[in-house]
Amino acid sequence: MTEASEKPLFEVHEKNLNTGLRGFPVGTVRTSFVDAEAGVHYVGYPIDQLNHLPAERIVYLLLNKQFPTEEEEKAFRGELARRSKVPEDVIAAIKLLPKQSHPMDWFISAIGYLGHWANNQATEDFREDGLNLIARTSEVIAAIFRIRSGWGEPIPSEPERGIVGNFIHMLGNPNASEHIERVLREFFILHMDHGGGNLSTFVGKAVASGLADIYLAMQSAMAALAGPLHGRANQEALAFVRTLDSDDEDEVRKNIQQRLAVGKVVPGYGHAVLRAEDPRSKVLFELGEATCPDDKLFRICKTLRKVVPEVLKQHPKIKNPYPNVDASTGSILMAAGLLEPEYYTVLFGWSRVVGITAQIIDERYVMRGGKGVPIYRPRFIAEDQPARGPSGRYESRALR
Numbered sequence: 001m002t003e004a005s006e007k008p009l010f011e012v013h014e015k016n017l018n019t020g021l022r023g024f025p026v027g028t029v030r031t032s033f034v035d036a037e038a039g040v041h042y043v044g045y046p047i048d049q050l051n052h053l054p055a056e057r058i059v060y061l062l063l064n065k066q067f068p069t070e071e072e073e074k075a076f077r078g079e080l081a082r083r084s085k086v087p088e089d090v091i092a093a094i095k096l097l098p099k100q101s102h103p104m105d106w107f108i109s110a111i112g113y114l115g116h117w118a119n120n121q122a123t124e125d126f127r128e129d130g131l132n133l134i135a136r137t138s139e140v141i142a143a144i145f146r147i148r149s150g151w152g153e154p155i156p157s158e159p160e161r162g163i164v165g166n167f168i169h170m171l172g173n174p175n176a177s178e179h180i181e182r183v184l185r186e187f188f189i190l191h192m193d194h195g196g197g198n199l200s201t202f203v204g205k206a207v208a209s210g211l212a213d214i215y216l217a218m219q220s221a222m223a224a225l226a227g228p229l230h231g232r233a234n235q236e237a238l239a240f241v242r243t244l245d246s247d248d249e250d251e252v253r254k255n256i257q258q259r260l261a262v263g264k265v266v267p268g269y270g271h272a273v274l275r276a277e278d279p280r281s282k283v284l285f286e287l288g289e290a291t292c293p294d295d296k297l298f299r300i301c302k303t304l305r306k307v308v309p310e311v312l313k314q315h316p317k318i319k320n321p322y323p324n325v326d327a328s329t330g331s332i333l334m335a336a337g338l339l340e341p342e343y344y345t346v347l348f349g350w351s352r353v354v355g356i357t358a359q360i361i362d363e364r365y366v367m368r369g370g371k372g373v374p375i376y377r378p379r380f381i382a383e384d385q386p387a388r389g390p391s392g393r394y395e396s397r398a399l400r
């Protein structure tokens, strides 16, 4: 946006209050936009044209708003590799975390440790720290998987394998299927960014607007991602799918109706912005067809994809009855050999760190002609704000 005009974009009525800022235009975004029907586009490219590309090209695209040339891609891969070393103290600190807490809690702590032990300290330059964070996230997450799951000591990083290849190498997952590379690469690309206003991205940018460094901002963003209505919906969706015994349509329909009757959400369905099936869901169902078509849980997901929208459409308050990105991810990840659903939100975070970093860099250094977005400060209206008296002053309550 070149120059801000006076043009009204949104009219605020009382009914818009306490809606979690639904639809309020807050700022501009350069990495991606989400069309209600056509879904997310990264820098203008629809997501279903990007999922087959190498992950590094998409990371570069989100950071630089254009694809790299061959030479630029080579240099960028080298730069990520050079920045990727995680200090040993970070791994040592991760080893002290309690096994009973959720892997997302581990990841959030680990991002903080990266900040504590940032090589050369956090520079407080969001570009520098942001690239370091992107480059180091894979090793930290692989270590979390291995230490927490009892798979053994972390496996030394080989960053020349590329982000996804190195991650799979460092996981050393004993259960990995032959499809693990394709599944994780597409998962990584699909989850990197989703417009400017999703909760985790919004929170990360808000915290960075107070000039807390990127590690602190990303911890907050990942805390926002950890909720079951946001990033943890992939874990919840799989837990729900596992409660279903068969892919029989009538049985599944009955189960959904019972679930709604007791006030539970159907995870993997609905969206705050989308009003059609999320194109990422379509890509993921294609991925499932290619990698685990006959898997029992994936077959149940396919039945749900047919039945849930029919049922949710009967509840007019639900604005989008269609599958979102989480409708089938759990079953596909599980079939690929990632057998612990508790880790799925961490995988979401692995990817979303990229988009959030890119958006924080834009807000800090590009928006408002390079001045950056000022500290976030929306207004909340007090419900019991006293009236102004004749003097023009508020008639505050007096303690008796």
Ligand code: CMX
Residues within 6 Å of the ligand: 198, 228, 229, 230, 231, 233, 260, 264, 265, 266, 267, 268, 269, 270, 271, 272, 273, 317, 318, 319, 320, 324, 325, 326
């Ligand atoms: N199952 C049951 N009820 C649902 C529903 C679903 N899948 N989706 C929406 N609703 C309900 C809402 O809870 C809300 O109820 P109340 O009016 O009683 O509060 C009503 O329908 C209207 O909601 P909406 O305007 O259609 O959707 P929201 O923007 O409020 O919420 C979302 C969006 C994603 C939180 C919601 O659809 C939901 O809870 N889905 C299930 C969880 C999920 O899959 N989340 C992952 C989303 C992707 C992501 O961010 O990672």
